[in-house]
Amino acid sequence: MDQEPxxxxxxxxxxxxxxxxVGRGELLxxxxxxxxxxxxxxxxxxxxxxxxxxxxxxxxxxxxxQALIGKQDYEFLAGTPNRSSGEAVDExxxxxxxxxxxxxxxxxxxxxxxxxxxxxxxxxxxxxPTPSPTxxxxxxxxxxxxxxxxxxxxxxxxxxxxxxx
Numbered sequence: 471m472d473q474e475p476x477x478x479x480x481x482x483x484x485x486x487x488x489x490x491x492v493g494r495g496e497l498l499x500x501x502x503x504x505x506x507x508x509x510x511x512x513x514x515x516x517x518x519x520x521x522x523x524x525x526x527x528x529x530x531x532x533x534x535x536q537a538l539i540g541k542q543d544y545e546f547l548a549g550t551p552n553r554s555s556g557e558a559v560d561e562x563x564x565x566x567x568x569x570x571x572x573x574x575x576x577x578x579x580x581x582x583x584x585x586x587x588x589x590x591x592x593x594x595x596x597x598x599p600t601p602s603p604t605x606x607x608x609x610x611x612x613x614x615x616x617x618x619x620x621x622x623x624x625x626x627x628x629x630x631x632x633x634x635x
Contacts, residue, residue, distance in 0.1 A: 481586065488582070494562075501562035502583045505546040507605055510537045512549050527606030531598075534605065535591040543580050544571070 485495035510533055511519075511526050519525045547567055569580040594611075595603055 488579075497558060497562045498565060499583060499586055502546070502566055503587055505550065505563070505566065506534050506538055506587060508550065509541060509546045509548065510534045513537070527604060527609070529605045531591055531595050531603045531605065531608060535588055535595065538584050538588040538591070543569075543584075 482492045
């Protein structure tokens with residue numbers, strides 16, 4: 471999501487200033503992005519879009535960005551599965567569930583994550599070479615940049631142990 475190294479450094483510094491481990495902050499941000507996309511696709515399905523990955527790939531990023539402003543915190547959690555494919559993601563979703571119901575200073579974390587994600591999406595939308603970027607475009611950009619978890623798996627294209635060539 472960061473095209474300039476200084477953006478990531480600034481976000482990591484912000485995480486540390488808020489007392490959040492950088493790795494955990496990145497995981498929470500990525501998980502919240504997935505929840506925002508899930509909620510947006512759920513709305514599209516309720517409006518009659520076909521079920522399947524094609525609906526996700528066709529979902530415009532501006533619609534996801536608007537959902538970040540227009541939805542209540544708990545609405546991002548509607549319909550999320552109780553378990554995912556990884557313990558770290560399960561923990562991140564549980565953390566976000568807790569943040570959605572917190573009051574006081576803890577409730578600011580959800581607001582903070584929402585703001586960070588909204589800013590990142592708006593930046594990507596404005597920099598997009600296509601006039602109306604979609605979630606499918608975002609996946610392609612992330613794939614090209616080697617940011618998708620499946621590409622970092624052992625034996626994947628970004629595995630340092632894998633021989634080049």
